[in-house]
Amino acid sequence: MPATPTPPPATPPPATPAPPPVILGDEPGSFPHGVLAERHPAIIRQVRDAFPYDPAVHHALDALLQSCLKGVIEPLPADAHDGDRWRDWGLDAYTGRSWFEVPWLWSESYFYRRLLEAVGHFGPGVWQGLDPFHPFKRAELDAPETGEELAALDALRTRPADERARALLHGSLWGNRADLGFRLSDADAETRDAAPGLVADDSEALWALLPAGGKTPGTVCLIADNAGRELIPDLLLAAHLLEQGRAGRVVLHVKPYPYYVSDATPADVVDALRALTAAPGEAAAYGRRLWAASADGTLAVRAHPFAAAPLPYAGMPPGLRAEFAAADLTIVKGDLNYRRLVGDRMWPPTTPFADTVAYFPGPVAALRTLKSEVITGLTEETESALNTAEGRHWRTGGTHALIQVRD
Numbered sequence: 001m002p003a004t005p006t007p008p009p010a011t012p013p014p015a016t017p018a019p020p021p022v023i024l025g026d027e028p029g030s031f032p033h034g035v036l037a038e039r040h041p042a043i044i045r046q047v048r049d050a051f052p053y054d055p056a057v058h059h060a061l062d063a064l065l066q067s068c069l070k071g072v073i074e075p076l077p078a079d080a081h082d083g084d085r086w087r088d089w090g091l092d093a094y095t096g097r098s099w100f101e102v103p104w105l106w107s108e109s110y111f112y113r114r115l116l117e118a119v120g121h122f123g124p125g126v127w128q129g130l131d132p133f134h135p136f137k138r139a140e141l142d143a144p145e146t147g148e149e150l151a152a153l154d155a156l157r158t159r160p161a162d163e164r165a166r167a168l169l170h171g172s173l174w175g176n177r178a179d180l181g182f183r184l185s186d187a188d189a190e191t192r193d194a195a196p197g198l199v200a201d202d203s204e205a206l207w208a209l210l211p212a213g214g215k216t217p218g219t220v221c222l223i224a225d226n227a228g229r230e231l232i233p234d235l236l237l238a239a240h241l242l243e244q245g246r247a248g249r250v251v252l253h254v255k256p257y258p259y260y261v262s263d264a265t266p267a268d269v270v271d272a273l274r275a276l277t278a279a280p281g282e283a284a285a286y287g288r289r290l291w292a293a294s295a296d297g298t299l300a301v302r303a304h305p306f307a308a309a310p311l312p313y314a315g316m317p318p319g320l321r322a323e324f325a326a327a328d329l330t331i332v333k334g335d336l337n338y339r340r341l342v343g344d345r346m347w348p349p350t351t352p353f354a355d356t357v358a359y360f361p362g363p364v365a366a367l368r369t370l371k372s373e374v375i376t377g378l379t380e381e382t383e384s385a386l387n388t389a390e391g392r393h394w395r396t397g398g399t400h401a402l403i404q405v406r407d
């Protein structure tokens with residue numbers, strides 16, 4: 001009987017490299033450590049001074065400050081309305097551990113949840129529902145710079161549609177520099193010159209995803225970031241997409257409660273729309289169109305709990321996944337959302353953006369100014385030129401921006 005030939009050894013599948021470690025805040029001198037050790041106490045101070053709070057709130061803020069600086073992560077009150085949700089998001093595993101030793105993304109988010117608890121936002125009581133950041137957001141909306149930006153719309157009206165489209169896309173992108181939390185720790189950030197050019201620019205791919213020339217437009221989801229001077233240009237972009245037939249419907253995803261100081265909530269959308277309709281000139285026309293779009297359902301606002309989750313978007317719940325899967329495009333705004341989109345890890349900067357968002361259920365575009373160390377999708381040349389010119393500062397200074405797309 002002939003011997004059975006020995007099968008050739010099976011070729012092992014190519015090993016998928018393990019992703020780099022999740023960013024923690026435990027390294028003194030690092031950017032994340034500074035946010036936990038300095039920015040959060042500064043935010044507590046600012047909030048404390050912004051309202052005539054009663055002694056109970058002052059005591060709660062004192063306790064939060066002590067916990068942030070020297071203590072450990074404590075559980076939510078036993079009757080917290082969202083206790084189950086936070087347990088699903090990892091609270092039990094992190095309770096009793098140092099704020100600095102758990103994923104930075106998680107500890108930052110939990111800080112805002114605890115801050116709202118301390119100021120009585122979740123009630124019952126007189127402070128229930130009040131936004132502790134509202135005075136800062138309001139001041140920004142009323143600032144002369146906001147009026148100047150809106151006045152620029154008058155000149156834009158007569159420009160060709162593609163020029164308007166580019167200006168409004170870039171307005172939404174650079175609006176992300178106007179971030180109140182960021183300015184608390186980097187007071188010069190907004191006055192520093194923005195770098196010309198983008199570190200990555202997939203804007204052609206973005207426009208290619210939105211039908212033009214009579215094709216039936218679908219839904220664009222816009223995951224918003226900051227209120228005020230970022231939300232207004234986001235709304236202008238939404239109005240343009242609807243008007244030009246590049247979107248049949250825009251769904252604006254905002255935060256369900258005040259978060260990261262300036263993040264937009266439904267109340268901030270109302271403030272921004274009111275500011276537009278009350279402005280002179282072309283801005284008011286945009287405002288009226290958006291108001292009408294709300295009434296006919298072509299502009300919708302969502303405040304899904306996961307928008308303020310301490311987790312990357314890879315862990316999004318099935319309902320949200322289905323919404324993004326059905327959209328022509330999901331536009332993800334800002335630095336924090338970028339961290340959540342690609343995963344809050346020290347990716348080598350040349351890691352392809354598409355690889356990090358392969359899980360996303362539909363076409364996705366990131367519009368972001370760089371305010372934290374997470375970055376993907378750069379060419380070697382770009383990374384090396386930025387390092388040579390600025391050391392590591394380009395990653396966090398807020399002067400550089402990107403548009404990245406995965407179709």
Ligand SMILES: O=P(O)(O)OC[C@H]1O[C@](O)(CO)[C@@H](O)[C@@H]1O
Pocket residue numbers: 035108176179181182225226260334335336337339371372
């Ligand atoms: O408003 P954005 O663009 O999400 O920026 C949030 C900022 O807060 C941080 O999360 C740090 O707290 C950084 O990512 C960024 O500097």
